[in-house]
Amino acid sequence: MRTPSIGIIGTGWVGASVAISVLQTGAAQEVILFDARDGLAEGEAMDLAQGAAFYPSATVRAGSLADMLGTQAIVITAGKGGAPGQSRLDLLKENLGILRGIALQLRDYQGIVVIVSNPIDVLVWDFTQTSGLPPERVIGTGTMLDTARLRQMLGQRLGLDPRSVHAQVVGEHGDSEVVLWSSAEVGGVPLRSWAGWLPADEAHIAHQVRRAAYEIIQRKGSTNHAIGLVTAHLLHGMLRDERRVLTVTRVQTGALGLLGVALSLPTVVGAAGAVQVLEPAMDAQEREALERSAQVLRAAIASAV
Numbered sequence: 001m002r003t004p005s006i007g008i009i010g011t012g013w014v015g016a017s018v019a020i021s022v023l024q025t026g027a028a029q030e031v032i033l034f035d036a037r038d039g040l041a042e043g044e045a046m047d048l049a050q051g052a053a054f055y056p057s058a059t060v061r062a063g064s065l066a067d068m069l070g071t072q073a074i075v076i077t078a079g080k081g082g083a084p085g086q087s088r089l090d091l092l093k094e095n096l097g098i099l100r101g102i103a104l105q106l107r108d109y110q111g112i113v114v115i116v117s118n119p120i121d122v123l124v125w126d127f128t129q130t131s132g133l134p135p136e137r138v139i140g141t142g143t144m145l146d147t148a149r150l151r152q153m154l155g156q157r158l159g160l161d162p163r164s165v166h167a168q169v170v171g172e173h174g175d176s177e178v179v180l181w182s183s184a185e186v187g188g189v190p191l192r193s194w195a196g197w198l199p200a201d202e203a204h205i206a207h208q209v210r211r212a213a214y215e216i217i218q219r220k221g222s223t224n225h226a227i228g229l230v231t232a233h234l235l236h237g238m239l240r241d242e243r244r245v246l247t248v249t250r251v252q253t254g255a256l257g258l259l260g261v262a263l264s265l266p267t268v269v270g271a272a273g274a275v276q277v278l279e280p281a282m283d284a285q286e287r288e289a290l291e292r293s294a295q296v297l298r299a300a301i302a303s304a305v
Helices: 013-025 040-049 066-070 088-105 120-131 144-158 199-220 225-239 284-304
Strands: 005-009 030-034 059-062 073-076 112-115 138-140 244-253 259-270 273-277
Touching: 005 013, 005 066, 013 030, 013 040, 013 225, 030 040, 030 066, 040 059, 073 225, 088 120, 088 284, 112 120, 112 225, 120 138, 120 244, 120 259, 120 284, 138 259, 138 273, 144 199, 144 225, 144 244, 225 244, 225 259, 244 273, 259 284
Parallel strands: 005 030, 005 073, 030 059, 073 112, 112 138
Antiparallel strands: 138 244, 244 259, 259 273
């Protein structure tokens, strides 16, 4: 199978981290970079290309949006990043305009669009409507990062490798996100049956996961490395058609009765995109929290129309 070509729109902190993570995983044979700021994409392409001896064979170059129409996937990281104290939804007005402009130029695109910019759920919804692309081909990284943060923190709490922890965050990639504690497990053992596990641990860790981005932004101004790794993981599996189950965001068309909203649920992701949304087991409290998260996002979508 030929390793595909990937375009990255936006080469700030996040776009650069996505690019280097994509190259290091061998997810792309060609990476094309674009940024609205003159010279930035070209400079990043030059810098990354000069490290070619240290990642699987690939070319990196700057290009236009038109150059990306032949790629298998386009990653969008363009837009304003969060400032200390800002929620992701606070970024809506400015980033919505930027992504609408991109969506209009990608109406005939035949590949998969992966959105990383925030507020990601609302942007996925609006991009899908504006571009006319089918819902399965407009994907947001969504709560993949929140899920990774949850597993890292649980691994630290339990003294285990995060890859041995199976737990998910669903809903908004933001303040209303929902941790599915009722189905969390380690090696087939329910987390709530784990020796020494306390109910207070759940509230504490959920708060840490929810606040993780704010804490990082307060200290360094941006979150970029972990989301770069998340995006490369998504692209690598997706374009190899590995059909991984990932907590990505897409426009929902009926799973768990959800309509008129884009949010994250565990989803089978392959070469055709986010093709099958799953309905995870959850208790009544989690189901109510997910519906509240959906309502938060519907209100944000309504404000953007």
